[in-house]
Every structure is written in C-alpha cells, then in structure tokens.
Amino acid sequence: MGPRIGVVTFPGSLDDRDAARAVRLAGGEAVALWHGDEDLRGVDAVVLPGGFSYGDYLRCGAIARFTPVMGPVLERAADGMPVLGICNGFQVLCEAHLLPGALIRNDHRKFNCVDQALRVESTDTVWTNAFASGQDIVVPLKNGEGGYVADDATLDRLEGEGRVVVRYVGDNPNGSYRGIAGIANERGNVVGLMPHPEHAVASLTGPGTDGLGFFASVLTALLHDREWETTRKATDFTHDHETVARA
Amino acid sequence: MIDTVKNAEATPEVSQPFAELGLKAEEYQRIREILGRRPSSAELAMYSVMWSEHCSYKSSKVHLRQFGEKAPKTDALLVGMGENAGVVDIGDGWAVTFKVESHNHPSYVEPYQGAATGIGGIVRDIISMGARPVAVMDPLRFGPADAPDTRRVLPGIVAGVGGYGNCLGLPNIGGEVAFDPSYAGNPLVNALCVGVLRHGDIKLAHASGAGNLVVLFGARTGGDGIGGVSVLASETFDDAKPSKRPAVQVGDPFMEKVLIECCLEIFAADLVVGIQDLGGAGLSCATSELASNGDGGMHVWLDRVPLRDATLRPEEILMSESQERMCAVVEPEKLDDFLGICSKWDVTATVIGEVNESDRLTVEWHGEVICDVPPRTVAHEGPVYERPMARPPDQDALQASDPTSLPRPSTGDELRATLLQMVASPNLSSRSWVTDQYDRYVLGSTVLAQPADAGMVRVDEGSGLGVALATDGNGRYTRLDPYAGAQLALSEAYRNVAVSGAEPLAVTNCLNFGSPEDPAVMWQFAEACRGLADACLKLGVPVTGGNVSFYNQTGEVAINPTPVVGVLGVIGDVTRRTPLASAAGQVLVLLGETRDEFGGSEWAHEMHGHLGGLPPRVDLGAERRLARLLVAGSRDGVLRAAHDVSDGGLAQTLVELALAARTGLRVRLPEGVDPFVALYAESVARAVVAVAADAVESFLTGCADGGVPAAVLGEVGGVTLDVEGLFTVAVSELRTAADATLPALFG
Numbered sequence: 001m002g003p004r005i006g007v008v009t010f011p012g013s014l015d016d017r018d019a020a021r022a023v024r025l026a027g028g029e030a031v032a033l034w035h036g037d038e039d040l041r042g043v044d045a046v047v048l049p050g051g052f053s054y055g056d057y058l059r060c061g062a063i064a065r066f067t068p069v070m071g072p073v074l075e076r077a078a079d080g081m082p083v084l085g086i087c088n089g090f091q092v093l094c095e096a097h098l099l100p101g102a103l104i105r106n107d108h109r110k111f112n113c114v115d116q117a118l119r120v121e122s123t124d125t126v127w128t129n130a131f132a133s134g135q136d137i138v139v140p141l142k143n144g145e146g147g148y149v150a151d152d153a154t155l156d157r158l159e160g161e162g163r164v165v166v167r168y169v170g171d172n173p174n175g176s177y178r179g180i181a182g183i184a185n186e187r188g189n190v191v192g193l194m195p196h197p198e199h200a201v202a203s204l205t206g207p208g209t210d211g212l213g214f215f216a217s218v219l220t221a222l223l224h225d226r227e228w229e230t231t232r233k234a235t236d237f238t239h240d241h242e243t244v245a246r247a
Numbered sequence: 248m249i250d251t252v253k254n255a256e257a258t259p260e261v262s263q264p265f266a267e268l269g270l271k272a273e274e275y276q277r278i279r280e281i282l283g284r285r286p287s288s289a290e291l292a293m294y295s296v297m298w299s300e301h302c303s304y305k306s307s308k309v310h311l312r313q314f315g316e317k318a319p320k321t322d323a324l325l326v327g328m329g330e331n332a333g334v335v336d337i338g339d340g341w342a343v344t345f346k347v348e349s350h351n352h353p354s355y356v357e358p359y360q361g362a363a364t365g366i367g368g369i370v371r372d373i374i375s376m377g378a379r380p381v382a383v384m385d386p387l388r389f390g391p392a393d394a395p396d397t398r399r400v401l402p403g404i405v406a407g408v409g410g411y412g413n414c415l416g417l418p419n420i421g422g423e424v425a426f427d428p429s430y431a432g433n434p435l436v437n438a439l440c441v442g443v444l445r446h447g448d449i450k451l452a453h454a455s456g457a458g459n460l461v462v463l464f465g466a467r468t469g470g471d472g473i474g475g476v477s478v479l480a481s482e483t484f485d486d487a488k489p490s491k492r493p494a495v496q497v498g499d500p501f502m503e504k505v506l507i508e509c510c511l512e513i514f515a516a517d518l519v520v521g522i523q524d525l526g527g528a529g530l531s532c533a534t535s536e537l538a539s540n541g542d543g544g545m546h547v548w549l550d551r552v553p554l555r556d557a558t559l560r561p562e563e564i565l566m567s568e569s570q571e572r573m574c575a576v577v578e579p580e581k582l583d584d585f586l587g588i589c590s591k592w593d594v595t596a597t598v599i600g601e602v603n604e605s606d607r608l609t610v611e612w613h614g615e616v617i618c619d620v621p622p623r624t625v626a627h628e629g630p631v632y633e634r635p636m637a638r639p640p641d642q643d644a645l646q647a648s649d650p651t652s653l654p655r656p657s658t659g660d661e662l663r664a665t666l667l668q669m670v671a672s673p674n675l676s677s678r679s680w681v682t683d684q685y686d687r688y689v690l691g692s693t694v695l696a697q698p699a700d701a702g703m704v705r706v707d708e709g710s711g712l713g714v715a716l717a718t719d720g721n722g723r724y725t726r727l728d729p730y731a732g733a734q735l736a737l738s739e740a741y742r743n744v745a746v747s748g749a750e751p752l753a754v755t756n757c758l759n760f761g762s763p764e765d766p767a768v769m770w771q772f773a774e775a776c777r778g779l780a781d782a783c784l785k786l787g788v789p790v791t792g793g794n795v796s797f798y799n800q801t802g803e804v805a806i807n808p809t810p811v812v813g814v815l816g817v818i819g820d821v822t823r824r825t826p827l828a829s830a831a832g833q834v835l836v837l838l839g840e841t842r843d844e845f846g847g848s849e850w851a852h853e854m855h856g857h858l859g860g861l862p863p864r865v866d867l868g869a870e871r872r873l874a875r876l877l878v879a880g881s882r883d884g885v886l887r888a889a890h891d892v893s894d895g896g897l898a899q900t901l902v903e904l905a906l907a908a909r910t911g912l913r914v915r916l917p918e919g920v921d922p923f924v925a926l927y928a929e930s931v932a933r934a935v936v937a938v939a940a941d942a943v944e945s946f947l948t949g950c951a952d953g954g955v956p957a958a959v960l961g962e963v964g965g966v967t968l969d970v971e972g973l974f975t976v977a978v979s980e981l982r983t984a985a986d987a988t989l990p991a992l993f994g
Contacts, residue, residue: 011593012501014416018691050689052414055501111409111684140688142413199688204822205705206688 003222005215006033006043008073008089010064014051015086015198022198023047026215035067044222045082045126046073048089050142050196060103060145061091070096082126082218083190087143090182090192099183099192100158101150106143107175115207116141116195117169118181122162125188126221130213137166137210140199141173141181148176148183148194158183165191249561250288251615259285268295274630281624289610289617292562293625296528297535300797303629306763307795310773313780314790321789323752330451331375331524332442333791335753337817340446341706343714344376347386347439347757347813349796353495354436358403362436363411363498367570369440370415370503371524374510375573377450378442381690382704383412385422385438386718386757386811387681390431392673392992397426400434402993408438409684414500415507418693419685420702420716423811426673427722427852432801437757437811441716443706448514453521454541454576454602461534461545461600462582464589465506465525465572469555472496472529472568502571509592510573518577518585525572531565531625533574534600535608538622541576544605545622549612551599561612576602632763639767646727648859650845655923662922663974665854667984669927670902672853675895676988677906694821698903700743700891705821713821717743717814720759721894722807723847724862729771730778733810734865737782738931739893740814745874746889746934748825748881749816754783756793756812761805763797771808772797779810785867788814818881825881828907829888829937831964835904835912836946837897838873839933840956843924849895850927869932869955876953877934885942885949892933898926900935901968905978906985911965915972917958922973937963 005023007030009016020030031043035053040046053064064070070092077083077098085093093099106112115138120131131137150158155178158164166182174194182193197211255261265275268291278286278294286294300306315328325342326334332346350365366383373380385408389397412419417440454461472495513519521541523533530552538545549561559567577585582598589596608625610618639645656665669675678697687696694713695703701717719739725732737754744751756779761768783790799806818824829835845851846860880886888908892900905912916925938946943959950957961971969975 011505012414014414014504014689015691018689021691051416052501052504055414055499057501110406111413111686113683113686113688142686142688144413196688199691201691205691205693 002028003044003219004029004031004042005218006031006040006046008033008035008046008048008069010035010053010067012051012053012055013049015049015196018198019047019049019086022201022211022215025201026212026219028215028219033069035064035069038068038071040072040076045218048085048092050087050089053088053092061088061095064092065095074098077190080187080189082221084127084214085192086196086198087194090194093190093192098190099185100154101148103145104147104149105145106147111144112173113140113142114173116173118166118195119169121167122165122184124162125165125184125191127191127214127217128165129221130217136169138200138207139195139197139211140206141195143174143194146174146176146194148180150177161186166193249612249615249617251617252287252619255287256284261285263291265291265295268292269299270295274298277630282620287617289562289565290620292566293531293535293618296531296566297625298629300763302528302532304795305630306632306634306797307772308631309633310776313776317780317784318789319784319787324789324791325446326449328790328792331372333753334376334449335791335815336446337706337712337714339707339710339712341712342444342446343441343815344373344378344444345439345441345716345755345813345815346372346792347437347718347755347811348794349757349759350436350438351434351759351796351799354404355400355434357495358400359407359410360495360497362404362407363500364496364570365436365438366408366411367498367500367503368526369438370417371526371573373440373442374507375450375452375522375524376442376444377448377514378444379511380417380440380442380507382420382702383417383438383440384420384702384716384718386720387423388425388427388430388435388809390426390434391428392426394431396432398993404434404436405681405684411498411500413686415504416689418687418689418696420687420693420696420704423718424678424681427807429722429807433799433806435759435799435809439716439718439813441714450514450519450522452523452536452540454537454545455520456578457543457602457604458579459520459602460577460579460582460598461547461602462575462577462585462596463552463572463599464575464594464596466499466502466569467553467555467595468564468567469569470559470563470567473563473566496568496570498570505592505594506571506573509589509594512588513585516584516588518581519575520578521576523574525574527568529565529567529569535622535625537574537576538608539626541602544603544607545600546603547600547610549610551597553595553597561617634763634769635766636770636773637766638770645859646861650848650851650857650860653851653855653857657923659973662926663976666898666976669850669853669895669899670981671984671988673988674849674853675899677985679986680989680993694824695747698907699747699827701747701749703747703749703818703821703824711820711822713818715744715747715749715816715818718811719743720809720811721847722809723852723858725775725809726807726858727847727860727862729774729808731862731865732808733775733778734782735862735931736810736812737779737786738865738867738870740812741786741788741874742870742891742934744814744816745877746825746891748823748878749818750878751788751814751816751874753815754788754790754812756790756810758793758795759799759806759809759811760797761800765805768805775808775810779812782867786871823881823884825886825889827888827890829904829963830908831910832940833887833937833963834940834943835914835960835962836936836938837933837958837960838876838936838950838955839869840930841920841925841928841933842930844928844930848927848929863929863931866932872954873932873934876950876955880936885938885946886936887939888937890935892935893929896927896929902981904935905968906982908963909978910963911967911969911978912961912963913965913969914961916970935960
C-alpha cells in the first residue's frame with residue numbers, strides 16, 4: 001500500500017476531489033479528512049486543497065485556519081509531516097503562520113484562469129524533489145487573490161535560503177512580489193503553491209502532466225522515510241532483545 | 248393588522264392593489280371567482296407572482312405545446328418538459344439533466360448580483376432533479392461594444408457569472424458573447440447548467456403522502472427580491488418609474504455550495520419524497536407547486552420560517568426571492584436523519600408544514616389562517632392567453648433590403664484588410680478576456696472548453712462516457728425570418744456538438760423576446776416556436792425544457808428576437824473527442840456546400856452595419872448527414888481536429904484553427920467560387936476538418952458515401968495563414984488583432 005495522503009475538506013473547498021485524484025494517479029492512497037476532525041486518521045501527509053473555504057469571508061483562509069483539523073496539522077507539520085497548500089490552501093497556511101507573507105487581490109482586480117508557465121527553483125522540498133532544478137513546467141493558475149506579498153527582509157530571506165519553490169515565467173499574472181508562485185518553510189516539508197498541480201495530471205483534462213511531479217515527490221520522500229523507519233525499528237527491536245537477554 | 252381569510256370573507260368591499268402587483272382586472276376577477284370571495288392580501292401576493300408571465304407562461308403556453316406535440320420519438324427522455332429540468336438517458340445507468348434560463352432584467356439593474364443569482368437559480372433547478380451539477384455555460388448578449396451602458400453592465404455581469412460559478416466549484420465550459428445595438432439597455436444574460444445522476448436517483452417536485460413534513464432548508468428568508476418576478480420580469484423598463492434595485496436578489500455562493508453538498512448527501516441517504524428549489528416567486532411557488540403535483544393538500548406554518556429581517560410581513564415572506572433555499576417533503580421517521588445531515592453542513596433546516604388530505608393549500612400565521620386556496624389554481628391553472636399576432640409592418644421591406652448590393656472586397660489586399668478588421672471585431676475577436684475569468688478546470692473532468700465549438704465533460708472516469716454541450720442563437724437571422732432563425736440556432740448548436748465527436752441527443756432553449764402584448768413580437772415568437780419544434784422533429788432531438796423571457800425591450804423597441812438553443816450530445820469515450828487544435832502536416836478538408844448567402848451575416852453587420860435580406864437557407868438534411876460523418880470520424884479516429892463554419896464564414900474558421908494550433912495554414916480556395924463568397928458566406932452545414940495526409944483519400948470516399956460534399960482545402964504548417972494567390976497574414980498578427988479588442992474596451 002502506498003503512503004496515505006490526507007485531503008482536507010473545509011466548507012467551500014472545491015478542488016478536494018481533484019487533489020485526491022492526483023494523489024491516486026501518482027500512486028498514493030487518498031484519505032478524506034473533514035474540517036471538524038480532530039485527528040488525522042494516521043495519514044503520512046496532508047493536502048489543503050483549493051476553493052473558497054468559508055466563502056473567503058473575512059479574509060481568504062482566515063476562518064479555515066481555526067478549524068479543529070488544523071490543530072493536529074500544525075502539530076505534525078512542526079514534527080516534519082509534509083503539508084501542501086494549494087491556492088486557498090496556501091492562503092490557509094499563511095494565515096496559520098506555517099508560511100510567511102500573505103496573498104492579496106490580483107493587481108488587475110479580476111479572477112484569472114490560465115495555463116501558467118512556471119520555473120521550479122527549489123527541488124530541496126518533499127513536494128518538489130522529482131523535478132530538475134530550473135525546470136519549466138505548465139500548470140493551471142486560477143485565483144482572484146493570488147498576489148504574494150511580504151516585506152523585503154522576508155523576501156530576501158526566502159530567496160537566500162532557497163525557499164522560493166516556483167516562480168512565474170513571462171508576464172507576472174497577478175502582481176506577486178518577485179514573481180513568487182510558491183514557497184516552502186525552513187525545513188522544506190510545508191509548501192504553499194498558488195497554481196494548481198492537481199489540474200495538470202492528465203493531458204485529456206489539463207494542459208499536460210507536469211503537476212504530477214509534486215505528488216510523486218512526496219510519495220518518494222515518504223517511501224524513503226518509511227524504509228529508513230523500518231530499518232530503525234528493526235534496530236530498536238534488536239536493542240530491546242539485547243537488554244532483555246542481559247537482564 | 249394581518250388580513251386573514253376570515254377578514255377577507257367579512258370585508259368583500261376592500262379595494263386591493265392588484266394592478267400594482269402586476270395583475271390585470273380580469274385576472275383579479277378570476278381569483279375572486281375561484282375563491283368565492285376576495286383574496287386575502289397573502290393570497291393576492293401568491294396569485295400575483297404565480298400568475299406573472301415569468302411563472303405562468305400565460306402568453307407562451309399555447310405555442311410551447313408544440314415542443315411536446317411534435318417531439319420526435321425517443322427512448323432517451325426519462326423526464327420531459329414541466330419539471331424543474333428534463334432528464335436524458337446517456338447509457339450505462341447514467342442520466343444527465345440540463346436547462347438554460349434567463350436573468351436578463353435583474354442583470355441590467357444590478358449586473359453583478361443579477362448575473363450571479365442567474366447561475367445560482369439554474370444550479371438549484373438541476374439539484375432539484377437529484378443530480379450533481381457538473382458544469383455551467385453562459386450565453387451573453389450586449390448592446391454595441393463601445394456603448395457606455397455596455398461598459399457599465401458587461402464587466403459586472405462577467406464578474407458575477409465568474410464570482411458565483413467559480414465559488415460553487417463548477418467549471419464554465421462555454422457560452423457566447425455577442426454585441427448588437429438591439430440589446431442596448433436590455434442585455435441578455437442566459438445561464439445553462441448540466442448535472443449528472445444515476446437513473447434511480449431522479450427526484451421530482453411532488454408533495455405526496457399525508458403526514459409527511461415540509462422542510463425549508465438553506466439560507467434565511469430576507470427582504471431581497473420581493474416582487475422580483477412580477478415587477479421585474481414581467482414589465483417593460485420605463486424611465487418614469489422609480490428605481491427597481493430593491494427587487495434584485497443578492498447571492499451567497501458559499502451558502503449554495505454547502506447546500507449542494509448537503510442535498511447530495513440527503514439524496515444519497517434516500518431521505519426525501521419530493522424536493523423543489525426556491526427561485527422566482529419563492530415560497531409561493533415552492534409550496535403551491537409541491538402541493539399541486541402531490542396527491543393531497545398542504546398546511547404551512549409561515550411564522551416558523553427563519554427570517555433575516557424580523558419585520559417582514561407574511562405577504563413578503565411568501566414573495567421573497569431570497570437565494571440559496573430549498574424545500575423538501577420528508578417522511579416523519581426520516582426527519583432526524585435529514586436534520587442530522589443539515590446540521591453536519593451547518594445548514595438551517597425548519598419544518599414549516601405538513602402534507603394532508605385536504606386538497607387545499609392553507610397557510611397559517613400565528614394561529615390565524617391567511618391563505619386557503621386550491622393549489623392547482625395557483626401553480627398550474629393560471630390564465631392562458633392567445634395573444635394577437637401580426638407580421639411586423641417592416642418585415643417585407645427588411646427582407647427586400649438585399650445585401651448583394653453592398654460593396655464587396657475582391658482583390659487580395661482588400662480581402663486581407665477585411666480579414667483583419669473582422670478578426671478584431673467585437674463579435675469575432677478572442678473571448679479570453681471573458682472566459683479567463685471563469686474556472687474551467689475545477690472537478691477535473693473538463694475535456695473541451697472555450698474556444699472549442701462545444702464544451703465537453705467526462706461523466707464516468709472508468710468508461711470515459713461523457714457529454715458535450717453547445718449553445719447558439721442569432722438575433723439577426725431571427726429578426727429577418729423568425730421561423731428560419733430559430734432553426735438556424737438549433738442547426739448551429741447541433742453541428743457544434745457533432746464537431747466535438749458527440750452525438751446530439753436533446754435540446755433546451757431560452758426564448759428571449761420583446762413584449763408579448765405587441766402583436767409583431769408575438770408573431771416572431773410563434774414563428775420561432777413553430778420553426779424550432781419542426782426542426783427538432785426533423786433532427787430527432789426532443790426539447791426537454793427551457794425558459795421564456797418576454798418584455799426584453801426598452802420603451803417601444805423590442806430586441807431582435809433571440810431564441811438561444813442548447814444541444815446536449817453524448818460520447819461513449821471522451822478520449823475519442825475531436826479537438827480544435829490541428830498539427831503541422833495534417834490536411835484540411837472543407838465539408839459542405841457554400842452559397843452566396845450574406846443576409847444577417849457578420850460581414851454585413853461589421854463592415855456595413857447592414858441588416859436585411861434573408862438568412863442562410865436552412866438545410867436540416869445536410870446538417871444530419873454532416874453530423875453523422877463527424878461523429879463517425881471521431882469514433883474511428885480519422886478526424887484529428889475540426890471546427891464548424893458559422894459567424895464570419897470560412898475566413899473566421901481558418902483564423903480560429905490557426906490560432907488554436909499556433910501554426911500556419913496553407914489554403915487553396917475551391918475553384919469556380921468567388922473568393923469573397925468562399926471566405927465570408929455563412930451557408931449552413933459546413934465544417935473544416937483536419938485528417939492525416941495518408942488518410943485523405945479514404946476519408947473523401949467516406950464523405951461521398953455519406954452524401955457530404957468535401958474538398959481538400961490545404962494543409963497545416965508554417966507560421967502564416969496563406970490563402971494562395973490572394974494574401975498572407977502571419978499567425979502572430981492574427982493573434983495580436985484577435986486578442987486586443989476586448990481588453991481595450993473593458994480593461
């Protein structure tokens with residue numbers, strides 16, 4: 001059985017089924033998580049999908065961030081569990097302070113749905129290890145409030161620490177500072193993306209299959225961890241035996 | 248004080264404001280006869296909204312009957328006209344339901360909310376059938392692109408369609424954007440929704456079984472949209488009257504999204520006997536239609552309705568068109584489970600009534616009866632009018648004003664200049680400025696969307712079963728000849744579905760016309776209905792439902808009559824669809840016959856501002872043969888790409904093919920035809936297809952066998968659109984010309 005990836009449904013989530021489909025197509029097992037759940041049903045990673053959680057009322061992501069499910073998401077993220085926030089999910093991660101900065105209304109003030117060219121700038125995250133550094137990909141972008149903003153010091157730090165994960169190629173589609181389309185936390189286990197990789201998983205229904213790489217990345221990382229874990233557990237077991245034998 | 252039924256009996260002499268509520272004196276008199284007394288003010292409110300043109304179809308009913316009487320024999324129709332939407336069998340136990348509706352007047356008054364709630368209303372119609380909504384489309388029509396009022400309404404309407412649909416998570420897979428002076432001051436905002444369900448899941452708006460409970464769930468009831476139906480939809484705008492802004496509803500798409508998921512979970516648990524959405528005429532409509540369709544009567548405790556505004560009077564609660572509300576009939580033993588699901592989704596649900604054996608619809612307000620009516624007289628036995636009809640006095644002169652006398656381009660340079668102007672015209676330029684504001688990806692099953700001829704969504708991820716949809720309408724053609732114009736709208740939508748590779752199966756329509764009280768408009772309406780019904784019969788595609796929008800006029804001037812026709816098709820495996828984008832090396836073949844036909848054409852409109860003559864000749868036999876060839880060509884894989892020929896003629900088809908492929912085309916126009924006619928005529932039953940070079944010969948044989956005229960036109964390749972011996976235009980120049988227009992106009 002492949003790793004279990006939880007996909008959270010908040011009231012108003014829209015791309016939750018798409019994210020689950022992308023997980024399955026990449027070879028993982030998708031687990032539906034409900035905003036009211038207080039535990040994560042043993043998942044190995046979590047996706048916060050796109051949509052308009054709570055109707056974007058107050059501020060995008062501002063209400064979802066206080067739902068019961070976010071308690072364990074924050075706790076486990078601090079322990080290194082992979083978390084991916086897509087579009088509204090990215091907004092939730094910023095509101096929850098798992099990622100720095102904020103997403104504001106597009107500079108042209110319109111909702112915009114386009115096939116967007118992106119450059120993968122960091123492959124040192126659990127969500128982007130399947131790409132080549134500097135690889136150009138095309139993934140749908142669709143949002144009304146996708147302008148990434150932060151103060152200069154934060155932006156400089158993100159750039160300096162290699163935490164700008166993907167950047168827009170060509171015309172800046174929404175006024176994001178420094179063309180930033182996605183960022184990671186310091187540890188590289190939490191990533192926020194404005195574009196929608198779950199809509200680029202089959203050429204029949206999207207612009208191509210470039211989006212699969214994000215889901216394949218986390219599965220690879222988790223399988224690698226699992227092998228390591230199995231080795232570690234076996235070693236622990238031997239140690240316990242030795243202790244018992246000595247006693 | 249509250250005007251109870253008792254009070255109405257005791258005070259027959261009270262004068263009532265029926266005229267202000269939109270009722271004619273004879274209609275008011277009829278209500279008094281039905282009840283044997285004067286109506287209470289709540290009853291008057293109920294009758295006035297339900298007997299409005301919008302709800303009762305009183306002027307259109309006698310003409311709409313033809314859609315049933317002339318319907319082609321088909322086994323595909325699971326639910327026909329008269330329900331919230333028709334349901335069509337698409338095989339493997341799957342069914343789809345689809346319908347198009349208008350929200351024209353509200354969108355003129357308040358563009359964003361008018362358009363938004365137009366989407367909301369049609370989506371609730373689809374949910375009411377037990378289906379999951381899977382896509383929307385929006386045919387839009389505006390006044391001249393550069394008119395100040397168009398700039399006022401268009402950005403808001405587009406943002407409203409997007410704002411509501413995007414937030415519901417429904418992909419927008421197509422539609423239309425057209426400009427014509429006849430829509431100045433009266434934009435047409437039509438909205439189509441398609442939903443998917445299993446055969447066994449069909450739900451109907453029936454209140455049956457005495458003792459069953461009536462549950463109102465969703466948003467609370469407020470003061471928005473009161474009188475929307477009677478005042479807004481059934482009267483002509485007139486500057487002298489006060490502002491009608493308060494009669495437009497305000498939408499909350501988040502509430503509707505939650506309501507969709509809540510309803511689907513309730514349906515899956517089999518917890519309802521009947522269900523009805525609350526749209527036009529609000530609770531008046533929902534309760535009277537449920538009771539009228541049921542096997543008994545209904546009692547409603549109106550004071551139990553949860554309110555947003557505690558000061559609302561019972562009449563206002565009955566008429567309110569607050570959005571995002573549904574009404575279900577639930578067996579008492581299932582109520583707890585029903586309320587449990589509502590609570591999971593944080594949806595307010597309240598038992599407001601009970602089905603009984605009385606044959607009456609009774610409404611109670613704090614212990615006193617304020618309505619006591621036979622529900623059928625409210626919902627289904629309203630007035631029916633055979634309105635006078637007369638061929639418009641200018642019809643003969645209009646048809647005599649033949650476009651053949653207009654100066655035509657003939658040299659290569661002239662044809663090139665014409666091409667560039669046409670490509671950049673508001674009606675033919677790129678629609679991206681509009682469609683990029685809509686989410687076409689959500690749900691992950693969109694196979695085709697704008698700028699493809701038809702939208703296509705996958706229904707079954709396992710088998711690849713899918714549906715295609717196209718909407719078309721041409722007010723200019725219909726103005727020149729309403730009978731033919733309606734048939735041409737159907738022809739084009741039918742052709743667009745076939746171009747995608749899907750087999751056309753069923754029809755919905757939104758009939759946008761002027762005032763039915765104008766005999767000339769009524770003649771246009773009657774002719775259009777007759778034409779559409781005749782053509783549906785010939786093409787074998789039944790009408791499953793639709794909507795009539797009258798009173799689309801400003802003062803005495805009616806819009807061009809505009810029947811918008813939606814055609815639904817089915818495709819067994821969406822991976823076999825025919826895309827719009829061809830590839831270098833493929834050979835282009837023109838299918839169909841081109842005639843010198845320019846009446847109502849885009850060329851006459853754009854280059855000369857001319858409207859006259861006769862529209863292109865209808866040829867349903869040729870349409871049927873062409874569709875058969877296109878569907879077979881998709882199934883056996885011979886067609887690599889296809890695009891229909893319609894507005895703007897072959898020239899526009901070639902431009903759009905080049906833009907979609909991002910590649911040039913080398914074209915030789917057929918010999919013996921005037922190049923201008925070959926490029927710009929709008930003859931029907933034509934398409935351009937791309938086939939592999941080694942398949943051309945066998946394909947041409949297949950065309951001959953299928954009775955479809957075919958001629959090799961050229962091949963795909965290079966970086967220019969090259970019309971041999973006439974002109975050359977770089978694809979990049981076409982791109983710039985096509986893309987610049989709408990952003991320059993609307994920002």
